[in-house]
Amino acid sequence: MQETPTSCWVHSSANQARAELGHHGERRSTERIRRGRAGCGITDISAADGIPGWLIHFDVDDLDAALTAVSRAGGAVLPSATGGSAETAIVTDRNGTRFALRAPTARRREWPAHGTLAWGELITDDVDTSAAFYREAFGWGLTEPSGPLGRREWQTHGRSFSGLLPRPPAMPAETPAYWDVYFAVDDIEAAATGATEHGGTQLMLPTPIEIGTIAVFLDPAGAVFTLVQLTTEETAA
Numbered sequence: 001m002q003e004t005p006t007s008c009w010v011h012s013s014a015n016q017a018r019a020e021l022g023h024h025g026e027r028r029s030t031e032r033i034r035r036g037r038a039g040c041g042i043t044d045i046s047a048a049d050g051i052p053g054w055l056i057h058f059d060v061d062d063l064d065a066a067l068t069a070v071s072r073a074g075g076a077v078l079p080s081a082t083g084g085s086a087e088t089a090i091v092t093d094r095n096g097t098r099f100a101l102r103a104p105t106a107r108r109r110e111w112p113a114h115g116t117l118a119w120g121e122l123i124t125d126d127v128d129t130s131a132a133f134y135r136e137a138f139g140w141g142l143t144e145p146s147g148p149l150g151r152r153e154w155q156t157h158g159r160s161f162s163g164l165l166p167r168p169p170a171m172p173a174e175t176p177a178y179w180d181v182y183f184a185v186d187d188i189e190a191a192a193t194g195a196t197e198h199g200g201t202q203l204m205l206p207t208p209i210e211i212g213t214i215a216v217f218l219d220p221a222g223a224v225f226t227l228v229q230l231t232t233e234e235t236a237a
Contacts, residue, residue, distance in 0.1 A: 119182035
């Protein structure tokens with residue numbers, strides 16, 4: 001990757017995609033729209049791998065080269081299960097954690113608008129293996145651990161674009177490692193109230209971290225997501 005990676009798209013898998021869209025808003029289609037552009041997609045779980053969740057996508061300059069790098073670093077390229085095109089591919093890292101790569105026609109950086117993807121965070125059981133894979137595949141570096149949970153940030157060219165969190169003690173042992181997704185909100189308290197009023201389950205109360213204040217939720221389909229009220233421009237995507 002020649003530029004700082006951008007986590008600019010996510011896709012949700014749910015048991016009933018239409019019902020999931022009803023939870024997140026009134027729009028009934030496979031894409032969610034914010035300020036005139038698509039911000040995420042959704043698919044029925046039967047078209048995915050049977051596990052509700054969000055699939056984060058990172059932009060790359062050359063998809064074929066990126067897929068080759070994934071394989072050489074010990075990851076795997078998976079068959080497309082979401083109707084992806086030649087410009088999008090689902091992969092796993094060396095620990096088996098899924099994410100996706102895509103090659104957009106244009107890339108731009110801007111402050112994440114309310115309701116759009118702002119940040120990604122790899123929650124992992126093996127920090128050393130994760131660090132080695134993403135370094136070898138994409139040239140990503142990690143900052144030093146910070147805070148009581150040992151959070152770190154992925155960086156290229158001295159710029160942070162996503163995070164890494166060792167599995168926290170409160171996370172159920174049966175929950176596999178995954179890439180968490182953070183959606184930007186203007187007011188974390190109001191957004192948290194709205195999420196629970198629309199059927200979400202709050203897993204973590206608003207908590208300050210390095211990039212802002214976050215709150216974690218489980219949506220009605222069983223997918224975990226995080227809301228964040230940002231206080232740093234590092235996440236502009």
